[in-house]
Amino acid sequence: MTGNAVLKGVRFIVDEKGRRTSVVIDLKENGDLWEDLYDRGLARKRKDEPRESLASVKARLAKAGKVSA
Numbered sequence: 361m362t363g364n365a366v367l368k369g370v371r372f373i374v375d376e377k378g379r380r381t382s383v384v385i386d387l388k389e390n391g392d393l394w395e396d397l398y399d400r401g402l403a404r405k406r407k408d409e410p411r412e413s414l415a416s417v418k419a420r421l422a423k424a425g426k427v428s429a
Contacts, residue, residue, distance in 0.1 A: 367393070 369389025373382040385394050422429040 367390065369386030371384045372380045375381050387394055421427045
């Protein structure tokens, strides 16, 4: 693996032209960074899903007995 790390515990894999193609994250060193990246990926994947208002979520949970109304 080659390439310069911008954070301790983060290394890039580069192709024959020097372009970054992958990243290796030391989870012991940067577990919180991985969580942020994962959450961002999920949000991006779900950006076109239908939305539900907070009021309708509360009503649904109250009806199911999960929260008090």
